[in-house]
Amino acid sequence: MSFPWARHYEPKNPVMKWVDDRLPLPRFVYNAIGAGYPVPRNLNYFWNFGVLAGAALAIQIVTGIVLAMHFHSSAAEAFNSVNIGIMRDVNSGWLLRFAHANGASMFFIVVYLHIFRGLYYGSYKAPREMVWLLGVVIFLLMMATAFMGYVLPWGQMSFWGAQVITGFFSAIPVVGEWIRIWLLGGYAPDDAALNRFFSLHYLLPFVIAGVIVLHIWALHIPGSNNPTGVEVKGEQDTVPFHPYYTAKDGFGLAIFLFILAALVFFFPDALGHPDNYVAANPLSTPAHIVPEWYFWPFYAILRAFTSDFILPAKLWGVLAMFGSILLLFFLPWLDKSPVRSGNYRPMYRIAFWVLVVDVLVLGWCGGAEATPFYIVLSQISAAYYFAHFLIIVPIISRLERPLPLPGSITEAVLAGKGGTRVSETALSA
Known part of the structure; x- marks a missing residue:
């Protein structure tokens, strides 16, 4: 959607003008999240969750990169590298691990709220179908990334979760068992599965970030939906994204970080499973095998x-x-x-x-x-x-x-x- 009343970026500083003439990145940022991007004046706090999801992804990428430096993706060493190496021997390793684990839960919470907000306010309707479709792609990539990440600590629930979930692919006629063996790299979760899942778990967040860029790009074409569902009809219906909604998103981000900090420092295992603090044992099946909580409806x-x-x-x-x-x-x-x-x-x-x-x-x-x-x-x-x-x-x-x-x-x-x-x-x- 074209907004003829939007403010246009005109750098005053000579250095910024030189940069903008040769690489219009300042102009791009200004038009994407600054005063050059008008948004409906009636957005409520349910429109915070997109920014919160982006913040959650950034936390996952940063903590994940550091954790990957200390993780050993082999069946013999994975459990100890997480529960002894990272938790005890790495400086602030416990903080990184709990921030990563609970950050995944917070990521899913804000995405679920984001999805249900879209369902209630009809954000999937024309002309925003592509925004919705890319959002569903992001959700699928999140689920794949989270499943592979859950396997990496190589505890009892990690091992048996991988065994059970990949086992369901064997139900597909003709090719099912072949797909299962291909996913695991063998007939049961072992070194090959750990290496594959670790590689994909590291890669997919960057793929998600790329799709999020497309998601935001698709959103900026028709503009944001709003609680009334009525399209913008003029300048009187909009305000600049900055400072009105940057301040509002900042407030939401502060609450998000407060809840995440409370989980990390006071309830780090509240959303996990105690069986995952027991090393994987292929000869001992847990009494009750469950995936992470954010998969429970689909399970x-x-x-x-x-x-x-x-x-x-x-x-x-x-x-x-x-x-x-x-x-x-x-x-x-x-x-x-x-x-x-x-x-x-x-x-x-x-x-x-x-x-x-x-x-x-x-x-x-x-x-x-x-x-x-x-x-x-x-x-x-x-x-x-x-x-x-x-x-x-x-x-x-x-x-x-x-x-x-x-x-x-x-x-x-x-x-x-x-x-x-x-x-x-x-x-x-």
Whole structure:
């Protein structure tokens, strides 16, 4: 989207002018995150999570690079290199490891909130489909990176998690067992698997960073969505990104870092599993094998299939687990409502909150033992999850009568219904 009222960068300093004429990086930064990038004036704190996700990725990359310098990717040495070498022998190694482990959890928390904000406010709708699609790609890359990273400490849960999760690929007809052996580099997790997972775990965050650049680029073309879902109609509907939203993002970042610090210093193992402090033993299977908490909803979907029907139950589970993520790619075309924001869609708003509860129930089931009660609850919740996207949302988008939309973002703000209220004095400053 072109913003004719946007301020244009004109460097005053001779050195900056010389740099900008030959490499317009200062102009690029100014237009991307400075006063040269106008954004809707009504964005609320739910729009902080994109910046927080970027900060979380930066923390993961920095801590991961240092940790990689001290990690030994072999089955004989991996566990000790993490729990003795890094934790005890490396200066501040314990801090780096706990910041990396809890930073991954915080990364997923802000990304999940970012996704559900997009679902509620219809940020996947035209003309922002590409922003959404790239976001789903980032989410898939995050999941792959996190799974491989969970294997590296080579504790009991790391080893058996790799054994179980890669074992599900063997359910794929004809090529399944070949894919599993190819992933592991053998018939069971060992040195080859550790080396492969370590290499990919180190590489993928940089791939994620590259896709994030495309994600932001795609966002800057149509501009940001907003709580009303109404497009910007003029200069009166926008404010410069800096200083209004840099200050707001800074406040959100301070809270994010405070929570991360509390986890690192006071509850470093609260989101982990105690079995991972026991060295991997291929001859001793843990009583209850679970992945990290951020995979629990998808693990519950995987375990929800217990009976063979045309295809083996194991294969159904694998297809459903991947399908639960892949169907997000089709959401922009499943929801045909012309109204974006859930604030003006009463039926969709109810379905959205039921989905939130459903995903939380799936997470609860995924972290619990596979007893009959949790299996049945997983089956019901998984059925609703797919019904929400494939049945409920398409039907609602056709039958629902949305509430009247405001004429503009400014009209909604002045009426107190548009999110953040920015004073007229501030706008004219």
